[in-house]
Amino acid sequence: MYEMLCAGCGHRTAMMILDEIIKEKNIKEKIIMALDVACCSLLIDYVDYDAIMCAHGRVLDVTKGYKMMRDENIVISYMGDGAAYSIGIEEMIHSARRNDAVLAIVINNGLYSMTGGQVAPTYVGANVNAGVNVNVGVNVNVGADVNVGANVNAGADIIRPIVVTNVDTEGTKLSEPVSNDNNIGFKIENIIGNLPISYFARASITDKENIDTAKKYINTAFDKYIKSGGFNLVELLSPCPTNYKLKPVDMVNVINNGWSKVYKIGEIVNNV
Numbered sequence: 001m002y003e004m005l006c007a008g009c010g011h012r013t014a015m016m017i018l019d020e021i022i023k024e025k026n027i028k029e030k031i032i033m034a035l036d037v038a039c040c041s042l043l044i045d046y047v048d049y050d051a052i053m054c055a056h057g058r059v060l061d062v063t064k065g066y067k068m069m070r071d072e073n074i075v076i077s078y079m080g081d082g083a084a085y086s087i088g089i090e091e092m093i094h095s096a097r098r099n100d101a102v103l104a105i106v107i108n109n110g111l112y113s114m115t116g117g118q119v120a121p122t123y124v125g126a127n128v129n130a131g132v133n134v135n136v137g138v139n140v141n142v143g144a145d146v147n148v149g150a151n152v153n154a155g156a157d158i159i160r161p162i163v164v165t166n167v168d169t170e171g172t173k174l175s176e177p178v179s180n181d182n183n184i185g186f187k188i189e190n191i192i193g194n195l196p197i198s199y200f201a202r203a204s205i206t207d208k209e210n211i212d213t214a215k216k217y218i219n220t221a222f223d224k225y226i227k228s229g230g231f232n233l234v235e236l237l238s239p240c241p242t243n244y245k246l247k248p249v250d251m252v253n254v255i256n257n258g259w260s261k262v263y264k265i266g267e268i269v270n271n272v
Helices: 009-026 038-045 061-067 083-089 088-098 210-226 248-262
Strands: 031-033 050-053 074-080 102-108 145-147 151-153 200-204 230-238 266-271
Touching: 009 074, 009 102, 009 210, 031 038, 031 061, 038 050, 038 074, 038 083, 061 074, 061 088, 061 102, 074 083, 074 210, 083 088, 083 102, 083 145, 088 230, 102 210, 200 210, 200 248, 210 230, 210 266, 230 248
Parallel strands: 031 050, 031 074, 074 102, 102 230, 200 230
Antiparallel strands: 145 151, 200 266
């Protein structure tokens, strides 16, 4: 299943969680899945419920409009971090401010993956085996020198700024602590955490324990959305071994031992 996705891709796991929940709740006939473009768009060939392909970053606008027309439906907003927190950040902020009836899943892998691995606002890097830099390897041809902290010189590879450091891919600990500096990465709770939203949780989808936790959070978001509406968001720290040029098991360790130290895991907002 989901053969079009790369080996180790987190979208496969996220969709399997959603499929399980929809089946367990027996709500397939009520589901509308609103999908963003890029890797999210590949999923439209696999879901066996109604789905809408949205313009990049405009998923929340589409789902808000659809929910206004057909309130009886359960509309899932499914998007990547670039769409949610960059291209569609204005929709995210104002939808949260209004506490719109939203059930959103955001896949956070730090990249715009389908177009070659350009960094998203959530990017924190991946440094494995005591400081070996991971070059995401996107060629950028800007026709001029641009000072962005790396040399971009008419088509040269960008060596991405590395933040998560020295992840031990053979064990379970960091050889150096990851900074909890609030300026590292993009934490959506810093923007919407004090708004009158219903629910926001973050989990990773790397191993059974974390996947079970992710399913629990998504189940809670479903229940709150179905019962009383409101803005419900679950963010999933998700592997993209293809663009980080890592083996899937190393990508998992980067998330568990690195990203999870930068991004708070848990139920961050849970209002009645």
